[in-house]
Amino acid sequence: MSLVDELKSAVTPRAALLVVGVLALQLLFIASYVGALHHPKPKDVPFGVAAPPAASAGLVERLGKLPGGPLDPRAVAGEAEAREKIMERELDGALVVDPRGRTDTLLVASGGGTVLSSGLQKILTEVEGTQGRTVRTVDVAPASPQDFDGLSAFYLAVGWCVGGYICAAILAISAGSRPANRERAVIRLGVLALYSALGGLGGAVIVGPILGALPGGVAALWGLGTLVVFAVGAATLALQSVFGIVGIGLAILLVVVAGNPSAGGAFPSPMLPPFWKAIGPALPPGAGTWAARSIAYFKGNSLTAPMLVLAAWAVVGAAVTLILSSLKRHPEAEPIASEVEETRRAR
Numbered sequence: 001m002s003l004v005d006e007l008k009s010a011v012t013p014r015a016a017l018l019v020v021g022v023l024a025l026q027l028l029f030i031a032s033y034v035g036a037l038h039h040p041k042p043k044d045v046p047f048g049v050a051a052p053p054a055a056s057a058g059l060v061e062r063l064g065k066l067p068g069g070p071l072d073p074r075a076v077a078g079e080a081e082a083r084e085k086i087m088e089r090e091l092d093g094a095l096v097v098d099p100r101g102r103t104d105t106l107l108v109a110s111g112g113g114t115v116l117s118s119g120l121q122k123i124l125t126e127v128e129g130t131q132g133r134t135v136r137t138v139d140v141a142p143a144s145p146q147d148f149d150g151l152s153a154f155y156l157a158v159g160w161c162v163g164g165y166i167c168a169a170i171l172a173i174s175a176g177s178r179p180a181n182r183e184r185a186v187i188r189l190g191v192l193a194l195y196s197a198l199g200g201l202g203g204a205v206i207v208g209p210i211l212g213a214l215p216g217g218v219a220a221l222w223g224l225g226t227l228v229v230f231a232v233g234a235a236t237l238a239l240q241s242v243f244g245i246v247g248i249g250l251a252i253l254l255v256v257v258a259g260n261p262s263a264g265g266a267f268p269s270p271m272l273p274p275f276w277k278a279i280g281p282a283l284p285p286g287a288g289t290w291a292a293r294s295i296a297y298f299k300g301n302s303l304t305a306p307m308l309v310l311a312a313w314a315v316v317g318a319a320v321t322l323i324l325s326s327l328k329r330h331p332e333a334e335p336i337a338s339e340v341e342e343t344r345r346a347r
Contacts, residue, residue, distance in 0.1 A: 018245075018246075021246065021249055022249070025249055025252065025253060025257065028253065028257050029256070029257045032257050032258060032261050032276075033260075033261045035261075035273065035275075035276070036261035036262060036267075036272055036273060036276040037261055037266060037267060040115070040266075040267040040271040040272065041068065041070070041119075041271060042070035042071070042116065042119050042120070042123065042270055042271055043068070043069060043070060043270060043271070043277075044069060044070075044071070044072040044270060045070060045071050045072060045092050045093065045116070045120065045270040046072050046074075046090065046091045046092050046270070047063065047071045047072060047073045047074070047091060047092065047093050047094060047095070047120070048073070048074060048075075048076040048081075048082040048085060048086075048091045048093070048094030048095070048107075049063065049073050049074070049075050049076065049094065049095050049097070050075075050076050050077070050078050050079055050081070050082050050094060050095070050096040050097065051075075051095075051096075051097035051099075052097065052099045055097065055099070056075045057075070059073075059095075059097065060073045060074065060075055062127075063095075063127065066123070066127070070119075070123055071123070076091075076094060078096075079094075079096045079105070079107070082094035082096060082107055083107060083140050086107055086108075086109050086140050086141065087109075087140065087141060087298055087299060087301060088298075088301045088302060089112070089294065089298055089301055089302035090302075092108075092109065092112060092116060092117075092120070092268070092270060093106065093107055093108045093109070093117065093120040093124075094106075094107040095107075095124060095135075102132065102133050102134060103133065103134045103135070103136055104128060104133060104134075104135050104136075105135070105136055105137075105138055106120065106121060106124050106135045106136070106137045106138070107138050107140050108120055108121065108137060108138070108139055108140070109139065109140055109141035109142075109297070109298070110139050110141070110142050110143040110150060111141040111142060111143045111144075111150060111293060111296065111297025111298065112141065112150065112268060112293055112297065112298070113149075113150050113264065113267070113268035113271075113293075114143055114149045114150045115149065115150075115266070115267055115268065115271065116267075116268040116270060116271060117139065119271070121135075121137050141297045141298055142297075143297065144212070144213060144214060144215060144296075146211065146212045146213045147213050147214060147296075149266075150293070151265060151266065152207055152213040152214050152296075153214060153265075153289050153292035153293045153296060154263055154264070154265025154266070154285075154289045154292075155265070156203050156207050156214070156221075156225070156288075156292055157228060157263065157265075157284075157285050157288030157289045157292055158260060158263075158265070158285060159203055160199060160200065160203055160225050160228040160229045160232070160288060161228060161229075161232045161255050161256075161259065161260075161284055161285050161288065163195070163199045163229050163232075163233075164192075164196070164199075164228065164229040164230065164231065164232030164233035164236065164255075164284075165232050165233065165235075165236040165248070165251045165252065165255055167192060167195050167199075167229075167233050168192060168232070168233040168234070168235075168236035168237045168240070168248075168251070169236060169240070169248045169251075171188045171191060171192065171237070172188075172236070172237060172240040172245075172247075172248065173245065173248075181325060181326075182322060182325045182326045184325070185237075185241075185321050185322050185325035185326075186322070188237060188321070189234065189237070189318055189321065189322075192229075192230060192233045192234065192237070193230060195229065195233070196225075196226045196227075196229035196230035196233065197222075197226050199225060199226075199229045200221075200222050200223070200224070200225025200226035200227075200228070200229055201218075201222045201225070201226075203221070203225045204218045204219075204221035204222040204224075204225055205218060207221070208221065214292070214296040215296050215297070216292075216295040216296035216297070216300075217295070220295045220300065221292065221295055221296075224288065224291050224292060224295060224307075227307070227310045227311065227314060228284055228287075228288040228310060230314050231284050231310045231311070231313035231314040231317065232251070232255055232284050232313070233317075234313065234314050234316075234317030234318045234321065235251060235254070235255075235284075235313050235314075235316075235317040236248060236251040236317075237317060237318075237321045238316070238317040238318075238319075238320035238321045238324075239251050241320060241321050241324040241325065242320065242324065254283060255283070255284060255285060258279060258283060259280075259283035259284060259285035259286065260285050261276055262276035262277070262279050262280035262283060262285075262286055263280055263283070263285035263286040263288075263289045264280055264286055264289055264290065265285075265289055269281070269286075281305065281306070281309065282309060283309075284309075284310060284313055286306075287305075287306035287307075287309040287310050288306070288310065290302075290306045291303055291306040291307060291310075294306075
């Protein structure tokens with residue numbers, strides 16, 4: 001055979017297209033991570049101001065006009081309301097002004113991300129200094145000493161997501177199953193559900209009792225982990241049902257390339273560029289990270305939105321998988337393991 005014939009034999013047009021797709025995925029990975037994380041800075045951080053009525057409006061206006069717009073300030077009735085809104089994750093911090101002295105109180109929640117709380121402390125220290133005042137910082141939802149930079153919830157969510165799409169990918173491309181009919185699709189989803197429960201429990205036990213990285217209780221994290229793994233796995237199966245093996249690449253694009261840098265892990269959402277800030281809450285890594293932090297540090301508050309996001313990925317993914325498996329009735333195109341072995345023996 002000539003070199004050209006050997007090349008055509010070794011690299012089929014389909015393989016060449018897949019390689020091009022992998023190259024595109026690689027470049028998107030670099031662009032997404034560097035684009036999201038290369039220059040983090042606070043922008044429109046929800047921030048409370050508890051001050052006497054005579055000074056409140058002016059202080060809110062002054063904080064709202066800081067260069068670069070790092071804060072999105074709003075007045076709150078007092079310290080108690082500020083603490084409540086921080087614990088409900090409506091605010092990321094608050095300034096409580098003491099009209100009788102020269103020292104004010106900055107309320108932060110490092111459990112939601114230590115980088116953001118440190119950034120708020122720096123901003124408010126500078127602002128207060130220009131007015132001849134000082135600020136003391138109170139952490140109302142402190143991160144665990146074993147949770148460096150508040151990253152454990154993010155890594156936990158990423159681990160669950162990785163397990164979900166790898167398990168689904170293995171089920172989708174294994175030679176021992178026929179996904180072309182509804183019965184096998186149900187079996188796959190059942191296996192994925194069992195795997196999700198085990199993966200969710202394992203992650204919760206590792207970050208809780210074993211490492212002590214996250215408080216919040218094993219049961220709640222177990223439930224969250226089960227949903228995260230199943231949501232990502234079901235979405236991967238659905239994409240594979242629609243696009244074939246390319247669907248696995250699309251799952252990686254959504255979960256890893258777009259989802260991880262926008263999840264608010266290394267840098268919480270208010271520190272991300274607009275595009276990543278917008279898509280993060282709608283993707284499983286972002287929803288999982290937010291929910292894990294809420295369970296660990298915020299008494300389980302503000303869970304409705306991320307749980308609905310994860311449930312939507314799970315339900316839609318499972319539904320698409322079942323619907324397409326009912327439409328595609330070509331099991332002979334995907335031989336089971338015994339048929340593969342018979343073919344090999346015949347050769």
